Amino acid sequence: MAEVDWLAPLTDKGWNSISDRLVSYMANIKASRIRTARLCIYEERFEHLDDAVYYATASTVEKRKNPLILTVDICSYREIRELMDVEFETLDPDNWESERAVLIDRLQAIVPGVCARWAADRALRLAQWTAVHLGCPPDLKCLNLATVSYDCTKCSQHEMIYPGVLADPCLNPHQDTFIPTSMTETYETGPANPTYERTLLERYSQGPLTFDCLDMPQASTDLAAEVITACGYDPRTVMREEMDGSTTRLTHKKLPVAGSALSSEDICAIRVLSWRRAIPYWALYKDQHQLSIVGNAEAEAARPLETKLWARNAETPYTGEAPWWSCLHCIQREDETVEALRRHWLDELSISS
Helix, strand or coil, X not given: CCCCCCCHHHCCCHHHHCCHHHHHHHXXXXXXXXXXXXXXXXXXXXXXXXXXXXXXXXXXXXXXXXXXXXHHHXXXXXXXXXXXXXXXXXXXXXXXXXXXXXXXXXXXXXXHHHHHHHHHHHXXXXXXXXXXXXXXXXXXXXXXXXXXXXXXXXXXXXXEEXXXXXXXXXXXXXXXXXXXXXXXXXXXXXXXXXXXXXXXXXXCCCCCCCCCCCECCHHHHHXXXXXXXXXXXXXXXXXXXXXXXXXXXXXXXXXCXXXXXXXXXXXXXXXXXXXXXXXXXXXXXXXXXXXXXXXHHHHHXXXXXEEEECCCCCCCECCCCCCHHHCCEEEECCCHHHHHHXXXXXXXXXXXX
Protein backbone atom coordinates (compact mmCIF):
# COMPACT_ATOMS: atom_id res chain seq x y z
CA MET A 1 0.00 0.00 0.00
CA ALA A 2 1.49 3.28 -1.09
CA GLU A 3 1.82 6.04 1.47
CA VAL A 4 -0.21 9.13 0.61
CA ASP A 5 0.65 12.51 2.09
CA TRP A 6 -2.71 14.26 2.17
CA LEU A 7 -1.40 17.14 4.24
CA ALA A 8 1.14 18.37 1.68
CA PRO A 9 -1.29 20.32 -0.57
CA LEU A 10 -2.81 22.03 2.49
CA THR A 11 0.37 23.55 3.88
CA ASP A 12 -0.16 27.04 2.51
CA LYS A 13 -3.86 27.44 3.19
CA GLY A 14 -5.37 25.55 6.16
CA TRP A 15 -4.20 27.33 9.31
CA ASN A 16 -3.33 30.57 7.53
CA SER A 17 -7.01 31.06 6.69
CA ILE A 18 -8.13 31.18 10.33
CA SER A 19 -9.21 34.64 11.40
CA ASP A 20 -7.80 36.21 14.55
CA ARG A 21 -11.32 36.66 15.89
CA LEU A 22 -11.98 32.94 15.68
CA VAL A 23 -8.73 32.18 17.49
CA SER A 24 -9.68 34.65 20.21
CA TYR A 25 -13.15 33.16 20.54
CA MET A 26 -11.79 29.63 20.86
CA ALA A 27 -9.27 30.80 23.45
CA ASN A 28 -12.20 32.02 25.54
CA ILE A 29 -13.94 28.67 25.12
CA LYS A 30 -10.80 26.90 26.31
CA ALA A 31 -10.50 29.15 29.34
CA SER A 32 -14.16 28.59 30.19
CA ARG A 33 -13.80 24.82 30.07
CA ILE A 34 -10.70 24.93 32.23
CA ARG A 35 -12.54 27.01 34.83
CA THR A 36 -15.45 24.58 34.75
CA ALA A 37 -13.11 21.61 35.08
CA ARG A 38 -11.75 23.09 38.27
CA LEU A 39 -15.17 23.26 39.88
CA CYS A 40 -15.50 20.91 42.80
CA ILE A 41 -18.69 19.01 43.49
CA TYR A 42 -19.49 16.43 46.12
CA GLU A 43 -19.12 13.09 44.42
CA GLU A 44 -22.47 11.66 45.44
CA ARG A 45 -24.34 14.72 44.26
CA PHE A 46 -22.44 14.72 41.03
CA GLU A 47 -23.59 11.17 40.39
CA HIS A 48 -27.22 12.26 40.76
CA LEU A 49 -26.56 15.16 38.41
CA ASP A 50 -24.86 12.82 35.96
CA ASP A 51 -27.88 10.51 36.01
CA ALA A 52 -30.26 13.43 35.46
CA VAL A 53 -28.26 14.57 32.42
CA TYR A 54 -28.27 11.03 31.04
CA TYR A 55 -32.04 10.65 31.34
CA ALA A 56 -32.63 14.15 30.00
CA THR A 57 -30.74 13.32 26.80
CA ALA A 58 -31.38 9.57 26.52
CA SER A 59 -34.25 9.51 24.03
CA THR A 60 -33.79 10.07 20.32
CA VAL A 61 -36.13 13.06 20.43
CA GLU A 62 -34.20 14.71 23.24
CA LYS A 63 -30.89 14.04 21.51
CA ARG A 64 -32.08 16.06 18.57
CA LYS A 65 -32.96 18.93 20.90
CA ASN A 66 -30.02 18.54 23.26
CA PRO A 67 -26.89 17.20 21.59
CA LEU A 68 -24.76 14.70 23.43
CA ILE A 69 -23.18 16.71 26.23
CA LEU A 70 -21.06 16.07 29.26
CA THR A 71 -22.27 16.96 32.70
CA VAL A 72 -19.28 19.25 32.95
CA ASP A 73 -20.91 21.52 30.39
CA ILE A 74 -23.81 22.53 32.64
CA CYS A 75 -22.15 22.59 36.06
CA SER A 76 -21.53 26.33 35.90
CA TYR A 77 -25.22 27.18 35.51
CA ARG A 78 -26.71 28.94 38.52
CA GLU A 79 -29.56 26.46 39.08
CA ILE A 80 -27.13 23.55 39.12
CA ARG A 81 -24.65 25.27 41.40
CA GLU A 82 -27.38 26.05 43.94
CA LEU A 83 -28.12 22.34 44.29
CA MET A 84 -24.52 21.20 44.14
CA ASP A 85 -23.13 23.67 46.69
CA VAL A 86 -25.39 22.72 49.61
CA GLU A 87 -23.28 21.34 52.45
CA PHE A 88 -23.79 17.71 53.43
CA GLU A 89 -23.90 18.75 57.07
CA THR A 90 -27.14 20.65 56.49
CA LEU A 91 -28.96 17.45 55.63
CA ASP A 92 -30.97 15.82 58.38
CA PRO A 93 -29.57 12.30 58.99
CA ASP A 94 -33.03 11.07 59.93
CA ASN A 95 -34.52 12.31 56.68
CA TRP A 96 -31.51 11.76 54.43
CA GLU A 97 -33.28 9.41 52.04
CA SER A 98 -36.25 11.71 51.58
CA GLU A 99 -34.03 14.76 51.12
CA ARG A 100 -31.98 12.90 48.55
CA ALA A 101 -35.19 12.02 46.71
CA VAL A 102 -36.13 15.71 46.73
CA LEU A 103 -32.70 16.57 45.31
CA ILE A 104 -33.09 14.02 42.54
CA ASP A 105 -36.59 15.29 41.71
CA ARG A 106 -35.34 18.87 41.53
CA LEU A 107 -32.48 17.85 39.27
CA GLN A 108 -34.75 15.91 36.96
CA ALA A 109 -37.03 18.95 36.77
CA ILE A 110 -34.38 21.53 35.85
CA VAL A 111 -31.72 19.57 33.96
CA PRO A 112 -33.63 19.19 30.65
CA GLY A 113 -34.12 22.94 30.44
CA VAL A 114 -30.50 23.61 31.36
CA CYS A 115 -29.33 21.15 28.71
CA ALA A 116 -31.46 22.93 26.12
CA ARG A 117 -29.98 26.27 27.13
CA TRP A 118 -26.49 24.83 26.88
CA ALA A 119 -27.23 23.60 23.37
CA ALA A 120 -28.36 27.05 22.33
CA ASP A 121 -25.64 28.93 24.19
CA ARG A 122 -22.71 26.73 23.24
CA ALA A 123 -23.16 24.50 20.23
CA LEU A 124 -25.26 26.78 18.06
CA ARG A 125 -23.28 29.87 18.91
CA LEU A 126 -20.01 28.11 18.17
CA ALA A 127 -21.21 26.74 14.84
CA GLN A 128 -22.75 30.04 13.82
CA TRP A 129 -19.74 32.05 14.90
CA THR A 130 -17.46 29.72 12.99
CA ALA A 131 -19.58 29.94 9.85
CA VAL A 132 -19.75 33.74 9.93
CA HIS A 133 -16.22 34.66 10.94
CA LEU A 134 -13.97 32.25 9.06
CA GLY A 135 -13.48 34.89 6.39
CA CYS A 136 -12.33 33.63 3.01
CA PRO A 137 -13.39 30.05 2.13
CA PRO A 138 -10.84 27.98 4.04
CA ASP A 139 -10.01 24.33 4.17
CA LEU A 140 -12.10 22.30 6.60
CA LYS A 141 -8.96 22.01 8.67
CA CYS A 142 -9.91 25.33 10.26
CA LEU A 143 -12.84 23.66 11.97
CA ASN A 144 -10.45 21.65 14.11
CA LEU A 145 -10.41 24.62 16.47
CA ALA A 146 -14.00 23.84 17.33
CA THR A 147 -12.93 20.59 18.95
CA VAL A 148 -11.20 22.56 21.73
CA SER A 149 -7.68 21.29 22.29
CA TYR A 150 -5.25 22.58 24.87
CA ASP A 151 -1.49 22.70 25.26
CA CYS A 152 -0.21 23.15 28.80
CA THR A 153 2.60 25.72 28.89
CA LYS A 154 3.96 24.21 32.10
CA CYS A 155 4.27 20.51 31.37
CA SER A 156 3.61 20.37 27.59
CA GLN A 157 1.19 17.47 28.01
CA HIS A 158 -2.27 17.57 26.53
CA GLU A 159 -5.16 15.26 25.75
CA MET A 160 -8.63 15.80 24.39
CA ILE A 161 -11.31 13.96 26.31
CA TYR A 162 -14.53 13.40 24.44
CA PRO A 163 -16.09 15.66 23.46
CA GLY A 164 -13.75 18.39 24.62
CA VAL A 165 -13.03 18.22 28.35
CA LEU A 166 -9.37 18.90 28.90
CA ALA A 167 -7.11 16.55 30.80
CA ASP A 168 -3.90 18.03 32.09
CA PRO A 169 -1.79 17.11 35.13
CA CYS A 170 -1.43 20.74 36.11
CA LEU A 171 -5.18 21.10 36.53
CA ASN A 172 -5.46 18.53 39.30
CA PRO A 173 -2.68 18.83 41.90
CA HIS A 174 -4.12 15.93 43.92
CA GLN A 175 -3.26 13.39 41.23
CA ASP A 176 0.04 11.61 41.74
CA THR A 177 -0.15 10.05 38.28
CA PHE A 178 -1.74 11.75 35.31
CA ILE A 179 -1.47 9.17 32.56
CA PRO A 180 -2.99 5.73 33.33
CA THR A 181 -1.58 2.66 31.64
CA SER A 182 -5.01 1.61 30.43
CA MET A 183 -8.45 3.11 30.05
CA THR A 184 -9.79 0.83 32.81
CA GLU A 185 -7.54 2.25 35.49
CA THR A 186 -8.82 4.91 37.84
CA TYR A 187 -7.25 7.70 39.79
CA GLU A 188 -7.06 6.64 43.43
CA THR A 189 -5.02 9.50 44.79
CA GLY A 190 -6.43 12.48 46.58
CA PRO A 191 -7.10 13.84 50.06
CA ALA A 192 -8.66 11.37 52.49
CA ASN A 193 -11.76 13.42 53.14
CA PRO A 194 -15.41 12.32 53.17
CA THR A 195 -16.20 15.40 51.11
CA TYR A 196 -13.33 14.78 48.71
CA GLU A 197 -13.28 17.56 46.16
CA ARG A 198 -13.42 15.45 43.08
CA THR A 199 -12.79 17.49 39.99
CA LEU A 200 -14.88 17.11 36.88
CA LEU A 201 -11.66 16.64 35.01
CA GLU A 202 -10.94 13.49 36.97
CA ARG A 203 -14.48 12.27 36.57
CA TYR A 204 -14.21 12.19 32.79
CA SER A 205 -10.63 11.00 32.48
CA GLN A 206 -11.99 7.51 31.77
CA GLY A 207 -14.45 8.48 29.04
CA PRO A 208 -14.23 7.45 25.38
CA LEU A 209 -12.01 9.58 23.16
CA THR A 210 -12.25 10.44 19.51
CA PHE A 211 -9.68 11.84 17.15
CA ASP A 212 -10.89 11.70 13.57
CA CYS A 213 -14.26 13.44 13.43
CA LEU A 214 -15.61 16.85 14.32
CA ASP A 215 -18.60 16.66 16.65
CA MET A 216 -21.62 18.58 15.45
CA PRO A 217 -25.03 18.37 17.18
CA GLN A 218 -28.22 17.84 15.23
CA ALA A 219 -29.39 21.32 16.20
CA SER A 220 -26.56 22.93 14.28
CA THR A 221 -26.77 20.74 11.18
CA ASP A 222 -27.86 23.64 8.97
CA LEU A 223 -25.06 25.84 10.22
CA ALA A 224 -22.56 23.05 9.73
CA ALA A 225 -23.83 22.66 6.18
CA GLU A 226 -23.20 26.35 5.57
CA VAL A 227 -19.63 26.01 6.80
CA ILE A 228 -19.02 22.98 4.60
CA THR A 229 -20.49 24.78 1.61
CA ALA A 230 -18.28 27.80 2.29
CA CYS A 231 -15.31 25.45 2.28
CA GLY A 232 -16.22 24.28 -1.21
CA TYR A 233 -17.69 20.86 -0.37
CA ASP A 234 -21.12 19.30 -0.76
CA PRO A 235 -22.85 18.84 2.64
CA ARG A 236 -24.94 15.99 1.24
CA THR A 237 -21.84 13.85 0.81
CA VAL A 238 -19.90 14.74 3.94
CA MET A 239 -22.61 14.87 6.61
CA ARG A 240 -24.02 11.83 8.31
CA GLU A 241 -26.57 11.79 11.11
CA GLU A 242 -25.32 8.85 13.17
CA MET A 243 -21.86 7.47 13.73
CA ASP A 244 -21.90 5.65 17.06
CA GLY A 245 -25.64 5.69 17.64
CA SER A 246 -25.58 8.63 20.01
CA THR A 247 -24.25 11.74 18.30
CA THR A 248 -24.04 13.56 15.00
CA ARG A 249 -20.67 13.86 13.35
CA LEU A 250 -19.22 14.99 10.08
CA THR A 251 -17.84 12.14 8.06
CA HIS A 252 -18.04 10.58 4.64
CA LYS A 253 -21.52 9.25 3.97
CA LYS A 254 -21.08 6.99 0.95
CA LEU A 255 -18.77 4.26 2.18
CA PRO A 256 -17.89 1.64 -0.45
CA VAL A 257 -19.91 -1.54 -0.73
CA ALA A 258 -18.48 -5.04 -1.01
CA GLY A 259 -16.49 -5.61 -4.19
CA SER A 260 -16.18 -1.93 -5.08
CA ALA A 261 -13.08 0.21 -5.26
CA LEU A 262 -12.37 3.21 -3.08
CA SER A 263 -12.33 6.18 -5.44
CA SER A 264 -10.07 9.19 -5.14
CA GLU A 265 -13.17 11.26 -4.31
CA ASP A 266 -13.93 8.94 -1.39
CA ILE A 267 -10.40 9.25 -0.10
CA CYS A 268 -10.49 13.03 -0.43
CA ALA A 269 -13.77 13.32 1.50
CA ILE A 270 -12.40 11.17 4.30
CA ARG A 271 -9.16 13.10 4.33
CA VAL A 272 -10.58 16.60 4.67
CA LEU A 273 -12.72 15.59 7.65
CA SER A 274 -9.91 13.94 9.58
CA TRP A 275 -8.63 15.54 12.74
CA ARG A 276 -5.03 16.51 11.95
CA ARG A 277 -3.50 17.35 15.32
CA ALA A 278 -0.91 14.70 16.16
CA ILE A 279 -1.69 12.79 19.35
CA PRO A 280 1.61 12.14 21.16
CA TYR A 281 0.65 8.74 22.54
CA TRP A 282 -2.23 6.46 21.83
CA ALA A 283 -3.38 3.04 20.73
CA LEU A 284 -6.80 2.24 19.34
CA TYR A 285 -8.98 -0.50 20.75
CA LYS A 286 -11.14 -1.44 17.82
CA ASP A 287 -14.02 -2.91 19.79
CA GLN A 288 -14.31 -0.26 22.49
CA HIS A 289 -13.57 2.68 20.16
CA GLN A 290 -11.32 4.14 22.82
CA LEU A 291 -7.80 5.44 23.05
CA SER A 292 -5.42 3.96 25.55
CA ILE A 293 -2.71 6.25 26.82
CA VAL A 294 0.75 4.73 27.17
CA GLY A 295 3.57 5.78 29.45
CA ASN A 296 5.50 9.03 29.48
CA ALA A 297 8.76 7.42 28.36
CA GLU A 298 7.26 6.03 25.18
CA ALA A 299 5.39 9.28 24.65
CA GLU A 300 8.63 11.23 24.77
CA ALA A 301 10.27 8.79 22.39
CA ALA A 302 7.39 9.20 19.95
CA ARG A 303 8.09 12.88 19.34
CA PRO A 304 8.16 14.37 16.82
CA LEU A 305 5.31 12.50 15.20
CA GLU A 306 3.81 12.77 11.79
CA THR A 307 0.15 11.82 11.57
CA LYS A 308 -1.12 10.73 8.20
CA LEU A 309 -4.09 8.91 6.80
CA TRP A 310 -3.44 5.39 5.56
CA ALA A 311 -5.69 5.34 2.52
CA ARG A 312 -6.07 2.15 0.53
CA ASN A 313 -5.13 2.09 -3.10
CA ALA A 314 -8.06 3.07 -5.32
CA GLU A 315 -7.52 -0.01 -7.49
CA THR A 316 -7.80 -2.42 -4.54
CA PRO A 317 -11.31 -3.94 -4.37
CA TYR A 318 -13.00 -3.57 -1.01
CA THR A 319 -14.33 -6.83 0.41
CA GLY A 320 -16.82 -5.71 3.04
CA GLU A 321 -18.89 -2.92 4.52
CA ALA A 322 -16.62 -0.30 6.07
CA PRO A 323 -17.13 0.49 9.76
CA TRP A 324 -16.62 4.08 10.84
CA TRP A 325 -13.34 3.28 12.55
CA SER A 326 -11.77 2.00 9.31
CA CYS A 327 -10.61 5.53 8.50
CA LEU A 328 -7.58 5.36 10.76
CA HIS A 329 -4.79 7.79 11.41
CA CYS A 330 -1.57 5.92 12.04
CA ILE A 331 1.55 7.26 13.66
CA GLN A 332 4.46 7.18 11.25
CA ARG A 333 7.75 6.51 12.98
CA GLU A 334 10.51 3.91 13.07
CA ASP A 335 9.14 1.91 15.94
CA GLU A 336 8.39 -1.82 15.92
CA THR A 337 5.58 -1.51 18.47
CA VAL A 338 3.64 1.07 16.50
CA GLU A 339 4.28 -0.76 13.25
CA ALA A 340 2.98 -3.97 14.82
CA LEU A 341 -0.14 -2.16 16.01
CA ARG A 342 -0.69 -0.72 12.55
CA ARG A 343 -0.38 -4.11 10.91
CA HIS A 344 -2.73 -5.60 13.49
CA TRP A 345 -5.36 -2.97 12.66
CA LEU A 346 -4.95 -3.58 8.95
CA ASP A 347 -5.28 -7.34 9.44
CA GLU A 348 -8.38 -6.90 11.57
CA LEU A 349 -9.95 -4.68 8.95
CA SER A 350 -8.96 -7.00 6.09
CA ILE A 351 -7.13 -4.18 4.37
CA SER A 352 -4.10 -5.12 2.32
CA SER A 353 -1.02 -3.17 3.30
